[in-house]
Amino acid sequence: KKHKTSIHVFDTDNKSIVVKKEDGEKKRYEFDHLLNQDVTQEEVFNTVGQRVIDGVLNGYNGTIFAYGMTGTGKTFSMLGKYNFNKDDDANEDRGIIPRSLEKIFERTNEDTEFDYTVS
Numbered sequence: 528k529k530h531k532t533s534i535h536v537f538d539t540d541n542k543s544i545v546v547k548k549e550d551g552e553k554k555r556y557e558f559d560h561l562l563n564q565d566v567t568q569e570e571v572f573n574t575v576g577q578r579v580i581d582g583v584l585n586g587y588n589g590t591i592f593a594y595g596m597t598g599t600g601k602t603f604s605m606l607g608k609y610n611f612n613k614d615d616d617a618n619e620d621r622g623i624i625p626r627s628l629e630k631i632f633e634r635t636n637e638d639t640e641f642d643y644t645v646s
Contacts, residue, residue: 564600568607568619572626580630591623 543557560574579589593601607622635643 568604568622568626571604572623576623576627577630580627584631584634591627 542559542561543555544561545553545555547553562571562574566574576591579591583589591605593605595601603622605622605624607625608618608620631645635645
């Protein structure tokens, strides 16, 4: 038998949310970051992607994994609205992947001390 449960966000801060179920039970969920629907793609990248890319460029493995329900914005967060056939760095809606690639190639082109292979 399936139980229908309604969950309501009760309280938030920048790292956690408290949800309240119909029965009044409250539970806190902790996250590395908590971003609302009004943040820009640049803010998402600066919060999530920049640290991973910095680590990758310093020799560490890095993964950004988008997980969630259908229609919640995973593809938009990762790709954004970006014309890959046009050189348009001013496109504010480009997502984590184009911004990450821009940072990788920007850094590898500037660094003359090392030779890089990107594949």
